[in-house]
Amino acid sequence: MxxxxxxxxxxxxxxxxxxxxxxxxxxxxxxxxxxxxxxxxxxxxxxxxxxxxxxxxxxxxxxxxxxxxxxxxxxxxxxxxxxxxxxxxxxxxxxxxxxxxxxxxxxxxxxxxxxxxxxxxxxxxxxxxxxxxxxxxxxxxxxxxxxxxxxxxxxxxxxxxxxxxxxxxxxxNSEYDLHSDPAPLRAALTDASAFAGPDYRVLEWDMPTPPELRDGFADVLARLSTDAPSGDMDFAEESWDADRVARREARILSSGQAVSVVAVQHVPTGELVAYNELVIAADRTGVTEQYGTLVRKDHRGHRLGTIVKCANLLRWRELMPHSTVVSTFNAEENRPMLSINEAIGFVPVSYAGAWQKMI
Incomplete structure (x- = not known):
């Protein structure tokens, strides 16, 4: 050519x-x-x-x-x-x-x-x-x-x-059929909540985040840049505060998107220690995108990932009944999160390669 x-x-x-x-x-x-x-x-x-x-x-x-x-x-x-x-x-x-x-x-x-x-x-x-x-x-x-x-x-x-x-x-890249039987989600959520115990409670909200939760949400958003598996990709630790949370949400909502957030709060400290976000464009019949899902490193092992994912998927099915699927990306080495996905019905549909070059 x-x-x-x-x-x-x-x-x-x-x-x-x-x-x-x-x-x-x-x-x-x-x-x-x-x-x-x-x-x-x-x-x-x-x-x-x-x-x-x-x-x-x-x-x-x-x-x-x-x-x-x-x-x-x-x-x-x-x-x-x-x-x-x-x-x-x-x-x-x-x-x-x-x-x-x-x-x-x-x-x-x-x-x-x-x-x-x-x-x-x-x-x-x-x-x-x-x-x-x-x-x-x-x-x-x-x-x-x-x-x-x-x-x-x-x-x-x-x-x-x-x-x-x-x-x-x-x-x-995995997809979950939003019109499938919700029974596995409910069962997984019940089991995970019982396992986590009373030290953890679920919080749910539609974006924008309530002002009293912005500082805590900023902290857990910042952890995504450090706690999520990224191999040797050179990602800087992100700096978040309540103002940055508000700016981010203003950008998202100004385009007509809708976002559901489910978080887990550690009751003894009041800190948010896990979260999941589901996002859809102005066309509410389209594909839902999962933005972040994270469990803080110091609170892993309590099935909080299962809780935030299942609770938000169940919530989303009622909020957005015409959306077809949820699409999400997870690192292949993130076996705990992939195991959760597989157990509740996500199936692989594509893959992405992360490439890096030093100059």
């Missing part, structure tokens, strides 16, 4: 999706959905433009950057970049978006070089990206440095591997 040097320009962040300069931003979201569909048949893994825009407009807590690749005026690829702002952050995270019809023309190479250039601009020495994979075998299977899980090689994984990226981790 002929190689043509694309023109690469920054992605404009519009004031609204109806603005005159919003076409590229809408195209970015559409392209992401197209590629998720091409790669694994799951377009809803990608956020809609409505979901994306608030986070790109308010960059108080993290930077978002984008680039558009064109040949003869036609969009042939894009890239989105996320940059954490914590003092100890060393990495940029990016998604390379080149559809099948334009792959192999040099566009992906140009965008990959742009990602590295952007890392240097922001004085970062680590690049991170993720590849999507179908749950099937192939002639060449890739095993991460964690040694947990494996994924079939794809053109994108071949590209980043050849450029010096290391496969650090494999994540499993």
């Amino acid at each position: 002929t190689t043509v040097e694309p023109t690469i320009t920054p992605l404009i962040v519009p004031v609204s999706l109806d603005a005159d300069d919003a076409a590229d931003f809408r195209a970015c979201a559409a392209l992401n959905r197209q590629i998720c569909d091409e790669l694994v048949g799951l377009p809803d893994l990608a956020s809609t433009a409505e979901q994306m825009l608030p986070g790109w407009q308010d960059q108080t807590d993290a930077l978002h950057r984008g680039f558009v690749a064109r040949i003869d005026g036609q969009i042939v690829g894009m890239m989105t970049i996320y940059i954490a702002l914590e003092d100890e952050a060393h990495a940029i995270e990016f998604d390379l978006l080149v559809p099948r019809e334009h792959w192999g023309q040099g566009i992906e190479d140009a965008l990959l070089a742009q990602a590295e250039a952007e890392a240097r601009v922001h004085d970062r020495n680590v690049l991170q990206t993720w590849t999507l994979h179908r749950p099937e075998g192939a002639e060449r299977m890739l095993v991460p440095r964690t040694k947990w899980g494996r994924i079939p090689a794809t053109p994108l994984s071949d590209l980043v591997e050849s450029d010096g990226y290391v496969l650090e981790q494999v994540e499993r």
Whole structure:
């Protein structure tokens, strides 16, 4: 296939999706959905433009950057970049978006070089990206440095591997049928609650988080960056407070999304020690996404993960009766959480590879 040097320009962040300069931003979201569909048949893994825009407009807590690749005026690829702002952050995270019809023309190479250039601009020495994979075998299977899980090689994984990226981790994408028999959820919740005992109680709320819970919720959200299994991926410890919780929730809710949170409070201390979030876009008939699920390291072994997941799924079935499935990602080495998922009816539908390169 002929190689043509694309023109690469920054992605404009519009004031609204109806603005005159919003076409590229809408195209970015559409392209992401197209590629998720091409790669694994799951377009809803990608956020809609409505979901994306608030986070790109308010960059108080993290930077978002984008680039558009064109040949003869036609969009042939894009890239989105996320940059954490914590003092100890060393990495940029990016998604390379080149559809099948334009792959192999040099566009992906140009965008990959742009990602590295952007890392240097922001004085970062680590690049991170993720590849999507179908749950099937192939002639060449890739095993991460964690040694947990494996994924079939794809053109994108071949590209980043050849450029010096290391496969650090494999994540499993699982789905739960929201219209299945809820009896296993109820049984698991009853058993786990009895096992946990009276030192733990369940709290439930619809976002926004009640003001009196924001500090505690901030603390458990911060633990996601340190307590969740991440292999050797270089993630900075995130700094959270009540104000950051409020900003995050304002961004989420301004796009019409709805969020249910179930948390576990440790009664003797009053601290929140586990949580689960379920999120759906303005279209309440679509796929539900699980955002965070975490049990603090110092409170593991009490079946709190089962409690927050089962309680929220049962709650969600009543809140959003027309949503079809819940989609979630978990590290393959996170066997305790995967065991919970499998026991209550989640099934694997795709996989993701986490790649990292030091520069």
